[in-house]
Amino acid sequence: MSFGFRLAALVLAILLAAPLVQARDYTHGSLKIGHPWARETPRMARAGGAFLVIENTGDAADRLLKASSPAxxxxxxxxxxxxxxxxxxxxxxxxxxxxxxKVELKPGGYHIMLMELKAPLKAGDKFPLTLTFEKAGDVTVEVAVEKMAGPSGGHGGMKH
Ligand SMILES: [Cu+2]
Structure with missing residues (x-):
C-alpha cells in the first residue's frame, strides 16, 4: 500500500469516524456520565481528545470546571x-x-483536550480522567481508547 493511499484511508477514517461502543456509564449524585472515550492517536501525536456525555438529572445547575488525567x-x-x-x-x-x-462532548464540539500525552493513546487502552464539577466535586471515570470505525470497520459494535 502506498503512503499516499494509506494517508487518504486515514483521513477518510477520521472523517467517517464513529466510535465503537465499549465504555461504561457513571452516576455521581445527580450527574450521569456516559460513555467516556478517547480517540486513538497517531504515533507522533502530542495531544488527544476525550469525549463523554454529561447528564444533569437534578434541579440545580452545575458546571464542569476542569479535568485532569495521569495520561x-x-x-x-x-x-x-x-x-x-x-x-x-x-x-x-x-x-x-x-x-x-444533557451536554454531549463529541468530536467537532466540546471536548477534553489531553495535552503533552505521556504516550500515544492506543485502541483498547484505558486511562483515568478526573472531572471537577463546581457543585458535585470530583468524579473519576475510566476512558476507553477507541479505534475509529472506518469504511471497512463496520458498525457492529454500535448499540445506540
Ligand atoms: Cu481541543
Missing part, C-alpha cells in the same frame, strides 16, 4: 467554534450544565 501533562476543556470555514479550538472556563439537561 497527559496538561488537560484543558475546549470548545470548537467556526471562524469562517476554519474550525478553531479554544479553552473554555467551564461548561454549563443546566438543571435537567
Amino acid at each position: 497527559a501533562a496538561r488537560t484543558e476543556v475546549h470548545s470548537v467554534t467556526m471562524d469562517g470555514n476554519v474550525m478553531r479550538m479554544r479553552e473554555v472556563e467551564a461548561i454549563d450544565l443546566a438543571a435537567k439537561s
Whole structure:
C-alpha cells in the first residue's frame, strides 16, 4: 500500500469516524456520565481528545470546571467554534450544565483536550480522567481508547 493511499484511508477514517461502543456509564449524585472515550492517536501525536456525555438529572445547575488525567501533562476543556470555514479550538472556563439537561462532548464540539500525552493513546487502552464539577466535586471515570470505525470497520459494535 502506498503512503499516499494509506494517508487518504486515514483521513477518510477520521472523517467517517464513529466510535465503537465499549465504555461504561457513571452516576455521581445527580450527574450521569456516559460513555467516556478517547480517540486513538497517531504515533507522533502530542495531544488527544476525550469525549463523554454529561447528564444533569437534578434541579440545580452545575458546571464542569476542569479535568485532569495521569495520561497527559496538561488537560484543558475546549470548545470548537467556526471562524469562517476554519474550525478553531479554544479553552473554555467551564461548561454549563443546566438543571435537567444533557451536554454531549463529541468530536467537532466540546471536548477534553489531553495535552503533552505521556504516550500515544492506543485502541483498547484505558486511562483515568478526573472531572471537577463546581457543585458535585470530583468524579473519576475510566476512558476507553477507541479505534475509529472506518469504511471497512463496520458498525457492529454500535448499540445506540
Ligand atoms: Cu481541543
